[in-house]
Amino acid sequence: MAQPGQTLRFRDRHGAWAEAAVTGCHDDPSQPAPPLRSCLLTLTYADGTRHEVRHVGMSDEEPGIGYGELDNEILAGLRLSRLCGPGPYPPQVSRLIGYEADGERPFLLLEPCRGKPVGSILGRILPSEKFLFQTSLLTGLRWISAAGIAHRAISPETVYWDSVNAQITGFAEAALAGTPRTVAGAPPWWAPEQRPGNVSGMVSSEDDVWAAGRLIFYVTTGHEPDRADLTGEDPDLARLLAGIFGPPAGRPPVRELLSRINVADPVPRGLSPDAALERGRAGFLTLRAAKHPETAGPAVPEPAEPAAAAEPTTSQRRRGWRRRR
Known part of the structure; x- marks a missing residue:
């Protein structure tokens, strides 16, 4: 991992080369899933500007392991940046700052995660905040869907909450929509079509809809996801999650879920073809x-x-x- 006194040279999210000195290094409480590791760096640019970032790279204990996960994170970040264009970046998804993909130890730089993982604060989300959580989680999922990718690992560990917005992080298992499905995610949050022995069809945003529905149910009710059939106890929740836990082809798209809670589509345009x-x-x-x-x-x-x-x-x-x- 990077150390104070080191100079990092990397491409920014627009593809231009940038350079900054590492003037501080701290432990990162929001560690990504193995084999990736991260730390918090303070970068100082030539003009004196300072910026704190998450430096994500491969584990020192497992050299050579984690190239694919880094590539997934980089590509997801680039596609989201391209989709957002010069407009405001959505706070509901993690933001790519830069990356270096060709050196001996490739890495990426992300903005620090906001808030804490949902799994660590369950029970401390106020009833008045639960609608905000649903809205912001589905908003983040809509941006991901519009970027042509699926996260494939939505869970209480990859979704953070800061009392205002849910933030989707951890794109190490992301995949392009339309590519063949593979095993991804972790129990009990992975969609049925992502589980060993049951993988079939092509990746789609509806894979994430299943996991997001489970997480919404979990945060709203406090019950484990295997009790998702109890949505009838909450008519509003039942209406929002209707059809989510069926086969992929029959699941509602993210835009429909947003319309069920009277939220306008946050994405002004699709990703332009090139x-x-x-x-x-x-x-x-x-x-x-x-x-x-x-x-x-x-x-x-x-x-x-x-x-x-x-x-x-x-x-x-x-x-x-x-x-x-």
């Missing part, structure tokens, strides 16, 4: 399959909408960004 990036991605996949046939995997169908296309990072040319199990 023909050059589409051609680059197709060429990259062809070259990778020729050089490393074992990485080809099943054929990836054409995305149903522009948001499902991805721009490969430099590190993808070596590894591919989907996590392999």
Whole structure:
């Protein structure tokens, strides 16, 4: 991990190179899931500006492990940044500050998490805050869906709460919508189609809808998610979660869930297609399959909408960004 006195050179979320000195290093209470590790850094730029960031990299105890997870985090951050454009960045999702994907020890820089994991403060969320939690969680999920990705690991550990907004973090298992599903998430929060022995079909935003519904139920009622059939005790909750726990094809999209609680769609536009990036991605996949046939995997169908296309990072040319199990 980075140390005080070190100079970090990285690309910002727009792709431009930046450089800053590490002038402080602290423990990060919001540690990502293994094999990734993180610490809080104070970066000082040439103009004297200081910025505290989360430095996320691979564990020193397991060198070489975690490339795929870092690639997932970087690509998710880039697609969300591209979707937001010059407008305000949504506080409901973690924000990418920069990344370095080609060095011996690749890393990414994120804004520090806000609040605490939902799992650590359950029972301390006030009744008046529960609607805010539902609204902000679904708002964050809508931004993720519009960016053409699925988080695939929504849980009390990856969702934070600061009394105003839920913030979705931890994109290490994210995947492009329209790619073949793999095992992802953790019990009891993973959707049925993400579980070992039951994986089928293509990744979609409805995979996250299932997990988000479980989490909303958990925070609203205090019950474990295996009691999700008790939504009838709360008519408003039952109306919001209707259809969420069925098969993926029958689950309501995030926009419909927002409309059920009278919240307007927060995303002003979809992710604009880029023909050059589409051609680059197709060429990259062809070259990778020729050089490393074992990485080809099943054929990836054409995305149903522009948001499902991805721009490969430099590190993808070596590894591919989907996590392999």
